[in-house]
Amino acid sequence: VPDVGYIRPGGDASSDDLAEWAGHLRTTLESSGHRTFIDVSQHSPCDRDACMTALAAPTPLLFFFGHGNEDALLGSHHEAVVDKSNVSAAAGKTLVSVACEVGLDLGPHAVQAGARAHLAWDVLLLWLARPAELVAYGEAIVRPLSHFGRGGSISEVADELRQSLNGIARRYRRAPPHDHNAKLAYYAAAAAAGQITIHGDRRVRPLAEGSVATAFGWARWRGTTLVRSALDTILRRHDD
Amino acid sequence: VLSEYERVRIAQALAVWLDGHPDPDEPAFRIAQEGRGLTPRRIFTSVAENDQLGQQVLAILEYSIRRTSLEEVANDLERFEPEPPRPAATGPLGA
Numbered sequence: 001v002p003d004v005g006y007i008r009p010g011g012d013a014s015s016d017d018l019a020e021w022a023g024h025l026r027t028t029l030e031s032s033g034h035r036t037f038i039d040v041s042q043h044s045p046c047d048r049d050a051c052m053t054a055l056a057a058p059t060p061l062l063f064f065f066g067h068g069n070e071d072a073l074l075g076s077h078h079e080a081v082v083d084k085s086n087v088s089a090a091a092g093k094t095l096v097s098v099a100c101e102v103g104l105d106l107g108p109h110a111v112q113a114g115a116r117a118h119l120a121w122d123v124l125l126l127w128l129a130r131p132a133e134l135v136a137y138g139e140a141i142v143r144p145l146s147h148f149g150r151g152g153s154i155s156e157v158a159d160e161l162r163q164s165l166n167g168i169a170r171r172y173r174r175a176p177p178h179d180h181n182a183k184l185a186y187y188a189a190a191a192a193a194g195q196i197t198i199h200g201d202r203r204v205r206p207l208a209e210g211s212v213a214t215a216f217g218w219a220r221w222r223g224t225t226l227v228r229s230a231l232d233t234i235l236r237r238h239d240d
Numbered sequence: 241v242l243s244e245y246e247r248v249r250i251a252q253a254l255a256v257w258l259d260g261h262p263d264p265d266e267p268a269f270r271i272a273q274e275g276r277g278l279t280p281r282r283i284f285t286s287v288a289e290n291d292q293l294g295q296q297v298l299a300i301l302e303y304s305i306r307r308t309s310l311e312e313v314a315n316d317l318e319r320f321e322p323e324p325p326r327p328a329a330t331g332p333l334g335a
Contacts, residue, residue, distance in 0.1 A: 012275025067273050078274075100273040101296070125272040125294040125302070176321040180261045180280065181268045183316070191303035 002207050003037035003055050004029055005062040009046040011076030013129070015066050018098060021138040022065035025145055034207055042076055051081040055089035060116075061148060061206040062090060068099025068120075071106055082106070088113035088122035094154060094206035098141055100124045103197035110199070117154050117200035126188035128172075128181055137169065137189075140164040151208040158196050165193035242298050246310050250301055253314035258284040258321050271276045 010019035028035055038057045040050045049075075052060060064073050064082065072080035078111060087106065091114030097107070103120035110118045127137040130161060146161030152160075169189035175182030242250070258280055267277025273296075274297050286294035305313050 013277060014270035014272060014275055016271060017270060031267065045293075067275075069273060112283060123299055126269055126300065127271075129268055129270050129277050177319075178262075179319040180257055180320060183257070183320070184280075184283065185269070185315075187304050187313070188300050189301040194303050 001035070002061070003035045003059045004066070005038045005057050005059040006206070007040045007046065007054050007073070007081070008065040009040075009074070009076045009081070010042040010066070011046075015039075015076065017127075017134055018065040021098070021142050022041065022063060024138065025063065025065075025142045027147045028142065028146040029207075032146070034149050046075050046081065048075070048079070048081050048086070052086055052089055055082065055086060055093075059093065061094050061096070062168045063145070064095070064097045064099060066099055067172065068097060068102040068106075069103045070104035073097060073099055073102060073106070084109050086112070087115070090115050090191070091205055092116055092202055094200075095119070096145065096157075097236045098125070098133050098145075099122075103195070103199070104213075107197060107199045115200060116206070117198060117202065118203045119154050119158060119196065119198050121192060121199050122195040124188070128187065137168055138169045148205075148207045151201050151205055153205045153208075154198055155202040157202055158179075158198055161196050162193045165189050165196075169193060210232070242302050242305070246305065247287070247290060247298060249310055249314050250298060250305075250317075251284070253317040254284045254287055256318040257320070258324070262323055 004026070006022050007168065008019035008022040010016045015176050022144040029034060036052045037059045040054045043147070044050045046117055067074040067078065072083040075081040083106065087110045090110065094116050095110055095118045097103075097118065099120070101122060101124065103118075103122040104154055106122045107118040123139050127133065139162075144164050147160055166189075171188050172182040172186035175186075261280050264281045265279050267278075267279050269278040269283070278293075282293070283297055286292075287297055301313055302311060313324070
């Protein structure tokens with residue numbers, strides 16, 4: 001079963017939200033058998049060297065949950081930890097950047113530099129700081145991404161993200177008419193749903209090798225069991 | 241990218257939105273780009289001054305403007321109802 005990598009710098013309120021969502025995703029993927037090969041967090045610490053190690057790690061899928069801009073993924077101190085000068089270390093990988101605007105420039109550059117595919121947003125990700133809304137928005141991100149663990153392709157995951165973020169937009173739209181914050185957050189969720197971008201191979205299923213391997217493993221186990229059972233039957237008849 | 245006319249119209253609408261806001265200085269929003277929570281006032285100021293954050297907020301609104309119309313989005317931002325008065329705290333009824 002393929003392993004997974006995570007970079008989640010944390011270090012401030014919104015980055016901590018994102019790091020926590022990454023933790024939920026990690027738990028979900030681990031429960032479906034996808035071990036964590038590397039998890040770079042503020043406890044690692046999350047510096048450029050650690051991120052370089054994560055980029056180069058032998059995992060088919062690497063998630064980033066944190067701050068970003070169109071040129072770079074940013075660390076706890078707003079320094080570029082992944083940018084055009086080091087993203088080539090992720091050659092062959094599928095990258096998912098849950099960060100602002102990374103799909104605009106770094107996303108296509110990552111694919112030009114050898115990444116298999118890159119999923120990101122072209123727009124600012126904005127959510128409400130209220131506790132219940134934090135949970136709902138996090139779930140709207142994590143649940144679709146966990147579809148990778150069931151062998152989902154990057155385009156299928158993007159479709160699920162669109163649906164779940166549109167669900168968040170509808171949730172904000174149903175807020176009472178005096179809820180000014182929900183009104184603006186509605187437009188943000190709608191834009192986030194509509195501006196998910198994939199660069200590179202849209203059909204890639206980065207963790208599907210795990211499903212195939214599991215299927216082969218199961219078939220081999222089943223075959224071995226049947227052969228052993230047949231041999232036992234033959235030997236028993238021979239003994240009789 | 242929104243035109244200057246569109247930006248000014250949205251800034252006007254956000255001014256109305258802010259004016260009716262019960263907590264304009266409460267950091268109610270978070271973004272995956274900076275750590276501090278954003279207040280409604282900061283969002284309005286950024287759009288009015290057309291700084292980087294303002295342009296990013298306009299990009300959010302542009303998505304819906306292109307799918308509906310400038311006036312539909314602007315009117316929606318301007319339309320609100322005052323928050324109903326909160327019920328008085330209830331306690332055990334006295335004898």
